[in-house]
Amino acid sequence: MLCIAFGYATAQESRESPDLMPLPSSIQVQAGRLLINQSFSVAISGHNEPRLGRAVQRFLRDITRETGMLLSTQLGEPDKATLVIHADQASKAVQDADEDESYTLEVTSTGAKLNAPNPLGILHGLETFSQLVAIAPDGFAVPATRIDDKPRFIWRGLMIDVSRHFVPLNVIKRNIDGMAALKMNVFHWHLSENQGFRIESKAYTKLQELGSDGMFYTQADARELIEYARDRGIRVVPEFDMPGHSTAWFVGYPELASAPGPYQIERTWGIFDPAMDPTKESTYKFLDKFIGEMSHLFPDPYFHIGGDEVNGKQWDANPKIQEFMHAHRLSDNHALQAYFNTRIQKIVSKHGKIMIGWDEVLAPDLPKDIVIQSWRGQKSLADAARLGFRSILSFGYYLDYMWPASQHYANDPLSGDAASLTPEQQHLVLGGEACMWSEYVTGENIDSRIWPRTAAIAERLWSPQNVTDLDSMYRRIEDESWRLERLGLTHRTGLNAMLRRMAGTADVSALGVLADVVEPVKGYGREQAALDAGLTLKSDTPLNRLVDSVAPESELARRFSNAVDTMIASHFHDRSTEDQIRAQLSMWRDNDARLQPVLQRSYLLQQVEPLSQELSALGAAGLQALDFIDKGQTAPADWKSQQLASIEQAKKPQADLLLMVAPAIQKLVEASANNNQG
Numbered sequence: 001m002l003c004i005a006f007g008y009a010t011a012q013e014s015r016e017s018p019d020l021m022p023l024p025s026s027i028q029v030q031a032g033r034l035l036i037n038q039s040f041s042v043a044i045s046g047h048n049e050p051r052l053g054r055a056v057q058r059f060l061r062d063i064t065r066e067t068g069m070l071l072s073t074q075l076g077e078p079d080k081a082t083l084v085i086h087a088d089q090a091s092k093a094v095q096d097a098d099e100d101e102s103y104t105l106e107v108t109s110t111g112a113k114l115n116a117p118n119p120l121g122i123l124h125g126l127e128t129f130s131q132l133v134a135i136a137p138d139g140f141a142v143p144a145t146r147i148d149d150k151p152r153f154i155w156r157g158l159m160i161d162v163s164r165h166f167v168p169l170n171v172i173k174r175n176i177d178g179m180a181a182l183k184m185n186v187f188h189w190h191l192s193e194n195q196g197f198r199i200e201s202k203a204y205t206k207l208q209e210l211g212s213d214g215m216f217y218t219q220a221d222a223r224e225l226i227e228y229a230r231d232r233g234i235r236v237v238p239e240f241d242m243p244g245h246s247t248a249w250f251v252g253y254p255e256l257a258s259a260p261g262p263y264q265i266e267r268t269w270g271i272f273d274p275a276m277d278p279t280k281e282s283t284y285k286f287l288d289k290f291i292g293e294m295s296h297l298f299p300d301p302y303f304h305i306g307g308d309e310v311n312g313k314q315w316d317a318n319p320k321i322q323e324f325m326h327a328h329r330l331s332d333n334h335a336l337q338a339y340f341n342t343r344i345q346k347i348v349s350k351h352g353k354i355m356i357g358w359d360e361v362l363a364p365d366l367p368k369d370i371v372i373q374s375w376r377g378q379k380s381l382a383d384a385a386r387l388g389f390r391s392i393l394s395f396g397y398y399l400d401y402m403w404p405a406s407q408h409y410a411n412d413p414l415s416g417d418a419a420s421l422t423p424e425q426q427h428l429v430l431g432g433e434a435c436m437w438s439e440y441v442t443g444e445n446i447d448s449r450i451w452p453r454t455a456a457i458a459e460r461l462w463s464p465q466n467v468t469d470l471d472s473m474y475r476r477i478e479d480e481s482w483r484l485e486r487l488g489l490t491h492r493t494g495l496n497a498m499l500r501r502m503a504g505t506a507d508v509s510a511l512g513v514l515a516d517v518v519e520p521v522k523g524y525g526r527e528q529a530a531l532d533a534g535l536t537l538k539s540d541t542p543l544n545r546l547v548d549s550v551a552p553e554s555e556l557a558r559r560f561s562n563a564v565d566t567m568i569a570s571h572f573h574d575r576s577t578e579d580q581i582r583a584q585l586s587m588w589r590d591n592d593a594r595l596q597p598v599l600q601r602s603y604l605l606q607q608v609e610p611l612s613q614e615l616s617a618l619g620a621a622g623l624q625a626l627d628f629i630d631k632g633q634t635a636p637a638d639w640k641s642q643q644l645a646s647i648e649q650a651k652k653p654q655a656d657l658l659l660m661v662a663p664a665i666q667k668l669v670e671a672s673a674n675n676n677q678g
Contacts, residue, residue: 022459024149032109043081102150153431157186163193166215180232182458194266206252241306243276258314278340295351308358378416452481498549557660588619625672
């Protein structure tokens, strides 16, 4: 949308190394460059397989998109091709977590070579080459470079919850394309919840017939997605949550539950009482058959059983379950769930799989081959490692919290409590997963909730631990964001379509000015606001408001804040930056008048009118502050108090949105009152 180009000069400065994301383990930029023209071709030497051929075709199509030049997708001869790729050997028939993903890329002015132990490294190297292509004065080119690269962690995942809100298969596919572009390698498919059971079972057909509202993936869909992901070096790990988060199971099979039915699909959000009965042998017989069926469908070695947030209320209220606990000397519900997990682990193992569960499944007596996924933090990650369990970090990577990329970027699996692990224990930390829980996402807006912030998480899990420069990360993530759009993701372009629907007009420029500087509330702020207002959020509540469309992190607000800091640091002598700031403040001051007609004719936008008015007032306050400073005057105390009170009000959430430029304008007001222009 419309914005002032803060920081463009910085972004266009010459750089010693290309802006790759994630940053490679080692990169050496050399003299010269390889021109990319319509004679560009690729050849395969060494091991070859159909997957490599398809990867090369996708790669050439990507280069065509990057350059606008039509390139042949036919393979060339190794002695004549521009890029020669060489894999030493095949990957495993079923991709495993511990396979070698390293690669070496050498680019000179006459050609390029991409070498890897197996096709996984080739797939990653092709993504790196695509990122290197850039426009030059005489065409497109790749800098002469040597890259030796490998991931820091072997598990770099994205979990998408398709149960609270169903996500169409084509949307999942384009997000897998995004994962591949960032060298992520695990798609964690959360397929069952209280609000829906999303996969076809041929053994227990009522699971999807009664538990999905007709929105589920067929087994053919699943096989198609698994093959699609494998082509891109990505494993698919299914999750079926048990014994809690399982109401959708009970709609068709109430005998699994710990209390009598009937049951209905849950339509609201939260932790619910229904849980599987861990004391019935019939429960394990059912799950044995189901897990066997799903294990055959999903070839990956790992099988996720959930296991989180069981409140135990149904267990407490069931006399037979209490009798069972007493007879088996199970002291509490945690012990009962540990009993359940032990039984389930044996079933999962029987079907040739390795069990994964959330924090709550951790118990010292479980076999050490299970994997703990931590949503509670590095302490539970460290606790698992000290007990000899492998683990995955998701704490700090919850995308639905709407945190900025910088906050995810600062969260390292081996920080905090995990930093004190021994080298052997640290080796048990496999990596991490970004998590997209779907209370407030559909196929329409999910891309914008995942990208581009997940690129920061991908880099944290791939690149060396000392890669931490935030300015570099934000510069590169912006470049990567546009590349992801060219691959077919809609995290940027989707906003305009949603704004047009809200505005009822094609001219959304004024609405875009407001949308550019607001963000959704963070954490569970949306739930709390609904609770305070006496509202109940449901699975069929339309997600068509401004909060559902705007980006989780405002690029413009971050750039504006940086510009204000720069100007203050210069003691207000940086006239170029001040001119940019004034232009932006003027736009905000005048925007409410432009936006009012749109707000008045749209019921979807009327609730953001106070935000529009506050943005206008903030713009005016910022301009007044600059006037005081430029004239060498100290702002009056009563004016300062009035403005700071208004700014504090503007910082409060409204319509589940935060006005992100308020803190920067507060700095201007305070500087003007302190006569800080120097």
